[in-house]
Amino acid sequence: MIKLAKGRVSLWAILAAVGFMIVQVISSLYLPNLTADIVNNGVVTGDIDYIWKTGYKMIAFAILSVVASVANVYVASKVSQKLGQRIRSDVYRKVINYSHDEMDQIGASSLITRTTNDVTQIQNVWVMILRMMIMAPIMLVGAAFLAYQKSPALTNIFLIVLPIMAVFMGVVMYFAVPLFRAMQKKTDNINLVFREGLTGVRVIRAFRQDQFEQDRFDGVNKDYTNNAVKVFSIMALMFPVMTLIMSGTNIGITWWGGHLIAQQSLETGNMIAFLTYAMQILMSFMMLSMIFVFIPRAQASAVRINEVLAQTTTLQSSATPKEMATDKPQLRFDHVKFRYAGAEEPALTDIDFDMHAGQTLAIIGGTGAGKSTLVNLMPRFYDVEEGAVEVDGQNVKDLDLQELHRQIAFVPQKANLFTGTVRDNMKYGNEDATDDEIWHALEVAQAKDFISENPEGLDYHVEQGGGNFSGGQRQRLAIARALVKDASVYVFDDDFSALDFKTDAELRQALKEDAKISSRIVVIVGQRVSTVADADTILVLEDGKMVGRGTHAELKATNDTYQEIIKSQIREGDEA
Numbered sequence: 001m002i003k004l005a006k007g008r009v010s011l012w013a014i015l016a017a018v019g020f021m022i023v024q025v026i027s028s029l030y031l032p033n034l035t036a037d038i039v040n041n042g043v044v045t046g047d048i049d050y051i052w053k054t055g056y057k058m059i060a061f062a063i064l065s066v067v068a069s070v071a072n073v074y075v076a077s078k079v080s081q082k083l084g085q086r087i088r089s090d091v092y093r094k095v096i097n098y099s100h101d102e103m104d105q106i107g108a109s110s111l112i113t114r115t116t117n118d119v120t121q122i123q124n125v126w127v128m129i130l131r132m133m134i135m136a137p138i139m140l141v142g143a144a145f146l147a148y149q150k151s152p153a154l155t156n157i158f159l160i161v162l163p164i165m166a167v168f169m170g171v172v173m174y175f176a177v178p179l180f181r182a183m184q185k186k187t188d189n190i191n192l193v194f195r196e197g198l199t200g201v202r203v204i205r206a207f208r209q210d211q212f213e214q215d216r217f218d219g220v221n222k223d224y225t226n227n228a229v230k231v232f233s234i235m236a237l238m239f240p241v242m243t244l245i246m247s248g249t250n251i252g253i254t255w256w257g258g259h260l261i262a263q264q265s266l267e268t269g270n271m272i273a274f275l276t277y278a279m280q281i282l283m284s285f286m287m288l289s290m291i292f293v294f295i296p297r298a299q300a301s302a303v304r305i306n307e308v309l310a311q312t313t314t315l316q317s318s319a320t321p322k323e324m325a326t327d328k329p330q331l332r333f334d335h336v337k338f339r340y341a342g343a344e345e346p347a348l349t350d351i352d353f354d355m356h357a358g359q360t361l362a363i364i365g366g367t368g369a370g371k372s373t374l375v376n377l378m379p380r381f382y383d384v385e386e387g388a389v390e391v392d393g394q395n396v397k398d399l400d401l402q403e404l405h406r407q408i409a410f411v412p413q414k415a416n417l418f419t420g421t422v423r424d425n426m427k428y429g430n431e432d433a434t435d436d437e438i439w440h441a442l443e444v445a446q447a448k449d450f451i452s453e454n455p456e457g458l459d460y461h462v463e464q465g466g467g468n469f470s471g472g473q474r475q476r477l478a479i480a481r482a483l484v485k486d487a488s489v490y491v492f493d494d495d496f497s498a499l500d501f502k503t504d505a506e507l508r509q510a511l512k513e514d515a516k517i518s519s520r521i522v523v524i525v526g527q528r529v530s531t532v533a534d535a536d537t538i539l540v541l542e543d544g545k546m547v548g549r550g551t552h553a554e555l556k557a558t559n560d561t562y563q564e565i566i567k568s569q570i571r572e573g574d575e576a
């Protein structure tokens, strides 16, 4: 937790919180002293003047205590909120640069819990640290000292009370701390199942798995609730037991103090002050114990957040980035081998090709052949195990990642749109794009018609994830977004399969006729032979291996796998 606070919490703010707290505690400790004074020298002697004088003093100290307390709460809240904001921002910046492998290791749901719930735990504990953790020790020592001053004999009562409290708090901590620690993991589980249910809601309904999913959610929900009920039942014991101990102490002090007053070895005012000090001692003791219960939970959260922040991102820009020859677009795979983290078999072996400006590369192969994996290596979403990927004449490992991503317009298999207008989404590709350029990209992507039909045009609102568009429309918008970019390589990862045959053909024709795109490199991953047939080079993939490379005519004549694909598609009426 200290590590998390370093550089994110200002030392001045901590000093201010300590300063205000010291003022508050001193005022609170001085008040019982004044109570003793007003009783002993004012009430008992009937000196009204003295009562007024001391009363004013008491009011002044009470106000001082309140003001200091408010100031402390203000500083503590501000520090903890700022800390939370900084942690969330740092976690986001870190995660956004994670490679796909690193993202998979922690998982999206856990990352969300860590950025929200875990950060809240840290914030709460920091408020406790800046209030109770400063207040409790000062109050404990100060009140013990002053209580002893008022009556050394009565202090013996703590020899009985404090061990009872220590045992009770020890038992609470023993049972509550592990349960508190488990809360974060259980929150993760709820988020995981909830998120899966939300994103897969249509599939769940279509497969009539509503009940199964409901049961799955109820399971993790119940697990969380059981844990929370257990821990809060234990915590609920604290207040009644503490009240019992405090009331018992009160009675003990009054009974024993009464005897001492009767024996004239204690003044009435001192006994009243002693009672207040005794309560302050017990409260401080309880506050310290509470801190020790809550800190382990926050510590568990801190470990989880530090894990995210400490993750070294393998995909980093080169420290000495080389210049890309953007005027000579080139895409080269030099005997590339790639394996997913933890996988036994490589997902790609010996992939080799070299493409230049104006050429189209198509990749075809069965499900799981490695097509998406191959194109994911181009923007360096993963690093190769052997060989090299080169873009515009440079190994992607020697480049600045941002520069590389600028030169690759990538349309992933799953079209992702963001909340905002159509224009906002298009500008993701190029901030400076004019409306004319956007309309042109939409036209090439065969998306112009359904956008222009709408009176709002480019201002049409896109809902979260593009939910107000059909799958095919989303895909075309995602393609248009990539086309708005001025890149060396345009990659379409199986995006045309979501389109009907006619639109697929029209889109590819428009790409060919477009002055900008036709002077760059186009990579098309496809399932249909018709989609890949007119490419300059077609790669045929099978089990991560390149089993064919050539033009449609060459492969059709010589390549068994390609012939098989053609045959299977003729049967489906999809003649190439």
Ligand SMILES: Nc1ncnc2c1ncn2[C@@H]1O[C@H](COP(=O)(O)OP(=O)(O)OP(=O)(O)O)[C@@H](O)[C@H]1O
Pocket (backbone or CB within 6 Å): 104, 340, 341, 343, 347, 365, 366, 367, 368, 369, 370, 371, 372, 373, 374, 494
């Ligand atoms: N993130 C991942 N971690 C581990 N293995 C993966 C991962 N993604 C894909 N794979 C594996 O790599 C292989 C190739 O997958 P890839 O997604 O590249 O296939 P594909 O040819 O694009 O298939 P499809 O046409 O179904 O999209 C598959 O065996 C798959 O199980």
